[in-house]
Amino acid sequence: MTTRILALSAYHAQSHAQWLSGLERHIPGADWTVLALPPRHFSWRLRGNSLSWAMLEREVLEGEYDLLLATSMTDLSALRGLVPALTRIPNVVYFHENQFAYPQSDRQLASVEPQILNLYTAVAADKVLFNSHYNRDTFMAGCDSLLARLPDYVPREQVAERLAGSEVLPVGIEPQSASLRPPGERLSVLWNHRWEYDKGPQRLLALVEACEAEGLPVDFSIVGQQFRRQPPEFKAVQQCIERSQSLGLVNFGFVDDAEAYRRCLSQCDVVLSTAIHDFQGLAVLEAVASGCVPVVPDRLCYGEWFGEQFRYCGQQGGGETASALQMLSRRWQQKRRRTLPECNIDGLYWECLAPQYRSQFDRALAEHKKSGR
Structure with a gap:
């Protein structure tokens, strides 16, 4: 039997679009109606x-x-x-991120309202799903801290x-053909x-400068979604x-x-993150699916996704830079010996995750029917 699903994406950023298109492709027996608003004017x-x-969309919202x-x-x-009319059907809310753990930029006005909205939406939901334990834990802790005040x-x-x-329940990724690195x-x-402050351009610049000072033979590919205003560190990275x-x-x-x-992606040996925040790290996971070492x-x-051998440590800032530099140096030596490690993320492909989404949706429907609402 076909399940008629109304999907609402209120800030349809790239990762949100990727999640929704993955669900549409990989969940059979679903008839999708999608309303999405562009990711601007946050x-x-x-x-x-x-x-x-x-x-503006009342007729769509009041459909069957x-x-x-x-x-x-x-x-x-x-x-x-x-x-x-929306109160008569069960609902599932998906958290790609939460406003309690999202770092503020200098251009943002400090406001508790985004956090309150996250909280109200979660409480209004029949079922809440998060893309990582880190996301869930920081949301739960943030809610409790806010309420305590x-x-x-x-x-x-x-x-x-x-x-x-x-x-x-993470966002699924598509398998990629990982070519052999020369x-x-x-x-x-x-x-x-993304070329924004929360992805750590300052830390990227510090690491590039450290690689230069160490004389490491590294070829960089600095790519990703760009916006009209960009942190100045990217220009400094290019010049360095x-x-x-x-x-x-x-x-x-x-x-x-x-x-x-x-x-x-398929031509790179290593995928690097310097992020201040990442709730799942889809860009890294996609690169790993293409054969990159994280x-x-x-x-x-x-x-949650990678073992200790793939994670650099130290305090945020200088300590992390030194640790990341040491790991890149080790990866360079391993490449020369043709011993770069492999990273298994089989559990994060849509083939594995789509049935779990289907199960969540079926459970929400069954519980709604059981309640007689």
Whole structure:
């Protein structure tokens, strides 16, 4: 029997689009209706999506559906109030990130409202899913810390009990054809993240400068999604590599052609993360699926996917730079000996995860039917 699913993505960033398209491809027997809002004007999008949809897409929202699937950016509690028809179907909320653990930039106004919206949406959900334990743990801790600071009539224990049934189910990745890396005397390093402050451009610059000072023979590919305003460290990274006697710059900038991007991944030895935050690290996982060896910090979500041999440690900043430099040096030596390690992420492919999503959806439908709502 076909399951009619209404999917709401209130801030349809690249990882959100990837998740949703993966579900559409890999879950059979589902009829999808999708409403998505573009990933811009963050504060308005976060607070205004319920008003936008309720006023502009009411006919779609009041259609016949078996299940509502919403991202955590959706103002679910308000939307259900504005469109009562949505209260008659079960819902599942998916957290790609949470606003308690998301680092603020200098351009953002400090506000507790994004956190409150995350909390209200989670409490309004029949089922909450997170893409990593790191995401879930920081959300739970953040909610409890916020509630502890409020003055009175705070349902702290009740909220914790309500959210205790949340589970972890990562975004799936597609298998890639991992080509054999050619041997050689130089190490090819990929950095393939959004060109924004939260991906650690300062740490990337510090590591590039350390590689230059050490004289490591490293070829960098600095790629990833770019925006109109970019942290100035990227220009400094480019200049450091271009004037270096030991470093090389193979790719620099966004690779918009999908085939060219896959080719870039398949030609690199190592994928590097310097992130301040990552709730799952899809860019790293995609590169690992293409055969890259991860070099990632020993924090955030990475301990869930990769063993200790792939994680550099030390305090954020100088200690991490030294540890990452040591790991890159080790990978270079291993490449020369043709002994680069392999990293297994079989459990993160859609083939493994799609049946688990299907099971979650079926369970939500069964529990809703059982409740007689």
